[in-house]
Amino acid sequence: MSQTWIILGATSTIARSFARLVSDRGDSVLLAGRDMVDMQATATDCAARGAPLAETIAFDARDAASFAKILKRTSDIEGTLSVAVFVGSMPTQDALDADPSLILGTVTDNFTGPAEFLTMIAPLLEARGSGTIVGVGSVAGDRGRIGNYVYGAAKAGFHTYLSGLRNRLGRKGVHVMTVKPGTVDTAMTWGMDKLPFLAQPEKIASDILRGADRQKDTLYTPFIWWPVMTVIRLIPERIFKKLQI
Amino acid sequence: MTWKTTDYSGWGRVHTANGPLARPERAAALAALVEKTPAPAVGMRRSYGDACLNDGGRMIDMTRMDRVLDFDPETGELHIEAGAQIGQMLKIFAPKGWLPPVMPGTGFATVGGAIAMDVHGKNHHGAGSFGMHVTEITLMTPKGPKVLTSQKNASLFKATIGGLGQTGPIVSARLQMLRAKGDVMIVTERRVEAWDEFLALLDASEATYTVGWIDATAHGDQLGRGILEEAETGAGLIPPAKRGKRIPIDAPAIALSPSVVRTFNAAYWRRVPDKGRTVVKPIDNFFFPLDKIHDWNRLYGKTGFHQFQCVVPIEAADALRSMLERIAGSGLASPLAVLKRMGPGRAGHMSFPMEGYTLAVDFPNRHAAQRLIGELETATVQAGGRVYLAKDALAGPETVRGMYPEFSAWLKAVKSVDPDGHYITDLVRRLELRTI
Ligand SMILES: Cc1cc2nc3c(=O)[nH]c(=O)nc-3n(C[C@H](O)[C@H](O)[C@H](O)COP(=O)(O)OP(=O)(O)OC[C@H]3O[C@@H](n4cnc5c(N)ncnc54)[C@H](O)[C@@H]3O)c2cc1C
Ligand SMILES: NC(=O)c1ccc[n+]([C@@H]2O[C@H](COP(=O)([O-])OP(=O)(O)OC[C@H]3O[C@@H](n4cnc5c(N)ncnc54)[C@H](OP(=O)(O)O)[C@@H]3O)[C@@H](O)[C@H]2O)c1
Numbered sequence: 001m002s003q004t005w006i007i008l009g010a011t012s013t014i015a016r017s018f019a020r021l022v023s024d025r026g027d028s029v030l031l032a033g034r035d036m037v038d039m040q041a042t043a044t045d046c047a048a049r050g051a052p053l054a055e056t057i058a059f060d061a062r063d064a065a066s067f068a069k070i071l072k073r074t075s076d077i078e079g080t081l082s083v084a085v086f087v088g089s090m091p092t093q094d095a096l097d098a099d100p101s102l103i104l105g106t107v108t109d110n111f112t113g114p115a116e117f118l119t120m121i122a123p124l125l126e127a128r129g130s131g132t133i134v135g136v137g138s139v140a141g142d143r144g145r146i147g148n149y150v151y152g153a154a155k156a157g158f159h160t161y162l163s164g165l166r167n168r169l170g171r172k173g174v175h176v177m178t179v180k181p182g183t184v185d186t187a188m189t190w191g192m193d194k195l196p197f198l199a200q201p202e203k204i205a206s207d208i209l210r211g212a213d214r215q216k217d218t219l220y221t222p223f224i225w226w227p228v229m230t231v232i233r234l235i236p237e238r239i240f241k242k243l244q245i
Numbered sequence: 246m247t248w249k250t251t252d253y254s255g256w257g258r259v260h261t262a263n264g265p266l267a268r269p270e271r272a273a274a275l276a277a278l279v280e281k282t283p284a285p286a287v288g289m290r291r292s293y294g295d296a297c298l299n300d301g302g303r304m305i306d307m308t309r310m311d312r313v314l315d316f317d318p319e320t321g322e323l324h325i326e327a328g329a330q331i332g333q334m335l336k337i338f339a340p341k342g343w344l345p346p347v348m349p350g351t352g353f354a355t356v357g358g359a360i361a362m363d364v365h366g367k368n369h370h371g372a373g374s375f376g377m378h379v380t381e382i383t384l385m386t387p388k389g390p391k392v393l394t395s396q397k398n399a400s401l402f403k404a405t406i407g408g409l410g411q412t413g414p415i416v417s418a419r420l421q422m423l424r425a426k427g428d429v430m431i432v433t434e435r436r437v438e439a440w441d442e443f444l445a446l447l448d449a450s451e452a453t454y455t456v457g458w459i460d461a462t463a464h465g466d467q468l469g470r471g472i473l474e475e476a477e478t479g480a481g482l483i484p485p486a487k488r489g490k491r492i493p494i495d496a497p498a499i500a501l502s503p504s505v506v507r508t509f510n511a512a513y514w515r516r517v518p519d520k521g522r523t524v525v526k527p528i529d530n531f532f533f534p535l536d537k538i539h540d541w542n543r544l545y546g547k548t549g550f551h552q553f554q555c556v557v558p559i560e561a562a563d564a565l566r567s568m569l570e571r572i573a574g575s576g577l578a579s580p581l582a583v584l585k586r587m588g589p590g591r592a593g594h595m596s597f598p599m600e601g602y603t604l605a606v607d608f609p610n611r612h613a614a615q616r617l618i619g620e621l622e623t624a625t626v627q628a629g630g631r632v633y634l635a636k637d638a639l640a641g642p643e644t645v646r647g648m649y650p651e652f653s654a655w656l657k658a659v660k661s662v663d664p665d666g667h668y669i670t671d672l673v674r675r676l677e678l679r680t681i
Contacts (some may be wrong), residue, residue, distance in 0.1 A: 013270055013309070038271040041326070049337055187270050191246030240392035 002079035004028040004050070006070065008059055008114060009087035012033045014136070016042055017205035018084060023051035030077070031069055032059035033087075061087050061113025062105065067120055074124065081125060083210070084134040085114045089243075090151045092186055103150050110154035115161045122169060132212050135162040136179045139220070142229050145245060158195040166217060175193035178218045179208055182225040186191075198222050247278070247304070249385070256542055257293035258549030259610050259638050262300035262671060270309045272390070272416060278305055279385045279414060283667035286414035288355030289330065292362065294554045295671035296409060296639030304667075305414055307357050313337070314417055321422035322380075327357035327415040332533060339528055343422040344478070346378035350583075352533040357415045362635040363407030363596035365587065365603075367454040367532070369478070372423070373590020374598050377405035377568075381419035382486065388660070390416060403651075404658030407593030409596065409634065411659045411668050411679070427480025430531040435521040440469025440566055444602070448584040453477050454531075456585055460510040461569065461578035461606050462503070468567070468573060471584065472517050474531075491539040495546045501609055503576040510580055518623055535581075545609050551638055553618045554605035556587055556598065557630035564628035567601055568621050572606055577614045579607040594655035597633045615639060634672060642677040652678075 005022050007015050008030035019029050023046035028203060031039045031046075031054070040054040046054035057073055060066050074081060089109040094131050096102050125131045140148050141155030159178055166176035183195040199222045207221040220226035235243070248265035267284070269275040284303035291297075298304075307328040315324035321343045325334065332352020334345045341555075349364040358364075363376040382393045382405055395402045405412045433452075436441045438484070443457060452475035459471035535541055542550065553656050557565050582605065589600040608614035622644050625632055631648040632640055646652055656679065666679055671678055 011271065016312075037273065041312045044314050044316075048313035048316045140547055156585070166647065172477065187268075187274075190268055191249035 001085045002026075002028065003004045004030060004053065004074075004077050004081055006030045006032060006074065006081070006083045008032050008061075008117065010042060010056070010084065011038045012086040012088070014181070014184060014201045014208075015084070015086035015189075017088070017201045018208055019051075020039065020048050020049060021205050021209050023047075023054065025122050026052065028053035028077075029055075030073065031056045034058070034060055034185065038195075047091040060119075061198065062236060064113075064116060065129060067117045070117075071124065071181075074121075080130045081128060082132040082134075082138075082212075083118065083121060083125075085118070086136050087114050088136065088155075088212075090148075091162045092168065093147050093150065096150045098122060107154045107157070108148055110151065111158040115158065117120075119159075121155070121244075125174045126169060126172045131166065131174050132215075133169070134179060134208060134212055135176070136181065136208075137162070139180045139182050139225050139229050142233055143240065175212070175215045177208075177216055179204075179211070179213055179224075180218065180220050180229070181227065182222060182228075194220050197222060197228075247328065248472075252289065253298070254549075255290055255292050255294050255297050255638070257551055257610070257638055258296040258542055258545070258547075259551060260298055260671060262295075262298035264299055264301055265303050266306050267303070268306040268309055269298070272310070272385075273308075275305070275414065276389060277415060280387050283387055283413065285410050285662075285668045285670050286327075286357060286381050287327065287410075288358035288361075289353045291349075291351050291354045292356065293636045294634075295675060296362070296634060297358075298671040299669070300671055307414065308355065308467065310416065312357075318343075321335070321424060322419065322424050324381075324417060324419045325356055326417045327355060327360070328619070329356050330354065331359060332529060332536065334484045335532070339425060339428040340420060342425055342427075344528075345362040345371055346421060346423045347375040348532045349375075350533065350535070351393070352536050356418055356420075358408075360415055360418060361408060361410045363591060363593045363598070364635070365590075365598050367456045367585070369449075369584065369590060369598060370586050370588040371453060374407075374596055375594050376592030376596065377421075377590055378591070379406065379418050379420045379637055380545075382406075383416045383418070384412060384662075385416045385457055387412045399476075400654065400658045401662065403594050404655050405591070407454060407596035408659065409595065409657065409673060409678075410670060411673065412541050412662050412667055421554050421650070427476040427478055427629060428528050429479055430476045430526045431479040431480050431481075432474055432476040432526050432531055433521060433523045434517045435473045436519065437469075437471050437473050439467060440569070443469050443471060443473070443584060444562055446586070447602070450475055450586070456583060458513075459569070459582045459584045459604070460514055461572050461582035462510050464570065464573040464578065469584075470514060471582075472514065476526075476531055478528070483564050489565040490537065492541055492543040494543065496544045497546065500544055501579050506578065506580055510582060513580065520522050545579075546580045549676070550607055550612045551610055551618060552581075552605055552607045552612060552636040553621050554603060554633040554636045555621065555625040556601050556603040557625065557628040557632070558599065558651065559626035561630060564624060564630075565604055568624050569604065571617065571620065571624075574591075575606050575615060575617050577611070579609065581605075584624060594651035594658070596651050597631055599631060601630065603633075605633075634676075637672075640676065642675075645676050646678075
């Protein structure tokens with residue numbers, strides 16, 4: 001059966017790779033984001049690769065009015081409807097400390113915006129009784145680190161939300177997968193030095209697609225982050241609070 | 246962050262550079278960069294020497310701008326971002342019956358790099374150079390995108406194709422793809438015993454794709470022995486693709502020592518049966534045989550390697566033979582050596598191709614090899630030929646300028662768009678192409 005992916009944050013580097021992969025295998029894509037010019041380029045690329053439908057639509061995590069329009073657009077799309085959320089923003093901790101008003105936007109981009117959208121679309125998927133929701137969080141959400149804890153907190157909120165949504169939709173035939181990438185070589189991380197296990201976006205995207213096909217619940221990608229984070233999660237807070245990692 | 250300061254090098258790893266690199270992921274980001282801090286563009290750094298370096302200065306890495314902007318499946322007209330790799334284009338379009346019109350020996354080269362070097366492929370004798378199939382180029386200028394066509398902007402168009410990036414970053418290009426009969430290659434391989442036979446076979450070849458591997462260690466009666474490959478696209482069973490392997494570490498010097506190379510070459514030559522053979526190959530295996538081994542340049546160890554590539558006019562074939570004699574006598578050559586007949590096709594003022602024979606040979610980076618390459622350059626000048634700037638890392642300004650007769654026309658067009666020299670690279674500096 002035909003499948004259409006609504007891709008939120010379609011200008012993200014990882015999202016682009018993901019859109020290509022699903023197009024290569026003949027799925028359709030509805031690219032949602034802020035930079036319409038850039039998304040148009042991804043749309044033509046997806047069409048050339050084999051997506052039967054490749055369209056763009058405006059989406060701003062900070063503007064709930066944009067959500068309803070996307071829902072409306074999906075109403076006549078037949079087949080399986082799936083959603084993949086790549087939206088996120090990561091101001092430096094220093095910037096957030098200097099201007100705490102940035103916290104609200106960070107939480108909106110990484111958590112509450114996408115959560116509100118998913119809550120709106122959930123009944124639609126529930127009614128269809130099929131589809132997959134992929135939510136991209138981060139290993140940064142597993143533990144509050146000194147250098148990155150507002151972003152981490154937003155991602156942690158998103159993880160917990162997705163876990164609850166999985167619980168709700170799983171019983172209706174809709175699968176929800178939480179993705180926790182490690183460091184990825186994208187615009188977000190360009191110029192940061194000494195990133196451990198830096199992965200290419202193509203690798204993350206193909207892990208995500210394989211994980212979604214296999215209905216994984218939580219996916220650490222690349223896989224090395226699963227043991228790494230398992231150890232980091234086990235460090236007692238008494239010790240963790242003194243660490244610089 | 247926009248800029249990342251890092252060390253980098255070309256494919257030969259002889260020259261290195263350090264400086265801030267930006268890697269825009271979209272047109273708006275590129276436009277902002279060029280407006281504020283214009284810098285030379287760079288692709289996958291598959292140029293061997295210093296064409297893709299700017300030591301101490303900035304560079305803009307175009308590899309993330311790699312999308313298909315428009316494709317007409319009826320006519321094969323393609324509009325594509327300049328960071329797209331030729332091998333990716335092959336993968337997307339071959340199943341639809343279309344091939345990139347010209348493919349260099351590596352699928353990792355980008356469209357921007359293919360234009361800026363006006364690259365040639367195994368079909369050069371028939372199809373000409375890459376730039377001949379480009380119908381439109383969009384440059385990013387400090388004032389925004391500027392669309393060039395050969396009719397409306399003749400001089401700038403010809404200065405951009407083969408122009409070493411000196412007219413500024415190419416954002417995208419329109420080009421005409423080539424129709425293919427299918428997505429496999431039908432390849433006829435023939436053993437060639439010696440030099441004269443090789444030239445005769447190259448001259449007589451009527452195949453769409455023709456290339457010669459030459460044993461650059463054989464001398465005497467066997468001088469110029471090798472394998473001639475002639476190929477056409479075809480339809481048929483596709484052998485399964487194998488996963489790429491990676492060279493994990495820099496190899497020790499022994500890996501490509503003269504005796505190893507001689508033994509390897511002899512075995513490689515005998516691999517093809519006496520009477521020749523015809524085989525079916527996956528399309529990318531034929532065009533990009535080396536790409537399956539990622540980072541194979543590390544086989545040459547930390548000191549890196551050179552590729553010498555020249556082209557000489559038909560009537561100077563004997564001079565090329567003497568060059569090969571010198572190479573074989575030196576015992577310095579690696580197994581990678583290619584002989585090809587070129588047609589006249591070239592599309593830019595500074596394009597490499599000319600009607601004649603082209604020889605490309607790799608050498609580990611040693612003093613003796615550098616000296617030999619110097620001699621080969623001189624011999625190329627005397628033969629009325631050219632060295633290829635995509636490969637060169639050693640030539641001097643005097644050697645090169647005389648080889649490119651349209652140099653002044655190129656320089657004039659370049660100056661008109663980049664009077665302040667923002668796009669100068671290490672190669673341009675070394676060859677003093679913009680300082681007269
Ligand atoms: C194994 C191997 C086989 C090869 N075989 C062949 C062959 O058969 N025929 C042939 O012709 N060449 C061949 N080459 C050379 C190669 O095709 C060229 O060097 C090509 O330019 C590499 O593309 P790139 O994207 O890596 O460019 P780079 O090496 O990164 O850059 C090359 C030049 O292009 C400019 N440039 C790159 N992108 C842009 C852009 N977007 N806008 C403006 N300027 C730009 C750079 O400034 C630089 O001057 C081979 C190279 C290798 C490693
Ligand atoms: N890169 C990493 O190392 C890494 C590691 C772990 C997790 N992640 C997560 O992976 C996801 C993709 O990130 P990436 O690395 O590909 O970085 P990216 O290219 O910066 O992607 C971020 C995306 O979020 C979009 N976005 C931000 N705020 C938005 C808003 N208010 N409304 C709509 N869209 C908004 C951006 O859109 P615009 O283009 O319009 O700005 C962009 O598409 C993010 O959720 C990120 O947190 C990344």
